[in-house]
Amino acid sequence: MSGKVQKLLKPGDLGEFAETIKLFRKNAKKFKVLGGGSNTIIRNGNIPLISTSKLSNFEFDGNYVQTEVGVELSVLVREAEKRGLSGIEFASGIPGTIGGAVFMNSGAFGEEISQCVEKVTVVDENGNLNDLDVSELEFSYRRSVFHDEKMWIASCLLRLNYSTPSEVSRRTRRFLEIKAHAQPLTMPSVGCIFKNPRSGYAAQLIDRAGLKGYEVGGVRVSEKHAGFFVNIGGATFEDFKAVYDEVFRRVKEKFAVALEPEITIIW
């Protein structure tokens, strides 16, 4: 995240969350729902944000977990591991909330959160809570029906698979090791900036365009993984935009590929 936020609302329960959305929609006011903010860049603080940080209840029942949107992915990974439940290990090392993960169908190592989602309770534009089946969520690569911003995620039911704590732990550690080896996890970032194009990898194109280490102000294209821009100190939105535009331009020029953002940019 960058920029200053002027209004941050933190509903305390799902009823308040729905009511807040209803009020904004009724008055045709712009707003954004924010989870952990780990995948979002903010230009200025004029748009009110509804944080899901207090919507953090969850309950396991056998191999199912019912979770409110504000629960951190790391918490779900840890709790599933303790119970020997498999399916969400790929999310180890991914920051943010289950709400953000469902919104963008987060994934890694060939697995995606959509594979665990059974049902989602959504808030509609009138502030009503409705249950939607996974088939209605239009999941695809880093996308879901929620990108249309006509519904917001309140809670979801995940189905995991029975395994053993040691096996789940082994998979979790392995994924985390691979991630830490390949990605600049010790530097502040918002993750991969661009989606992978139809063929190939965004990071590879950025690297082949000679942009590893390219920097403007406080933002640098990571030398470890060219898909990440890291904050090397005092990064501003303008620094980010300058690096973003240059990377986009040079990849388009060299490979005729128009990269698409994976992150959310709040203008």
Ligand SMILES: Cc1cc2nc3c(=O)[nH]c(=O)nc-3n(C[C@H](O)[C@H](O)[C@H](O)COP(=O)(O)OP(=O)(O)OC[C@H]3O[C@@H](n4cnc5c(N)ncnc54)[C@H](O)[C@@H]3O)c2cc1C
């Ligand atoms: C170091 C690092 C590594 C990462 N690795 C991966 C990876 O391997 N795979 C991957 O897929 N992603 C990765 N990410 C990206 C990101 O962290 C995840 O996708 C995460 O799930 C985003 O969650 P969040 O709560 O922080 O989302 P936020 O940044 O808060 O929000 C992201 C989007 O979701 C929307 N949103 C959030 N909550 C709701 C809601 N309740 N209803 C409707 N819309 C909502 C927001 O409006 C915004 O558009 C990584 C990020 C970092 C910084």
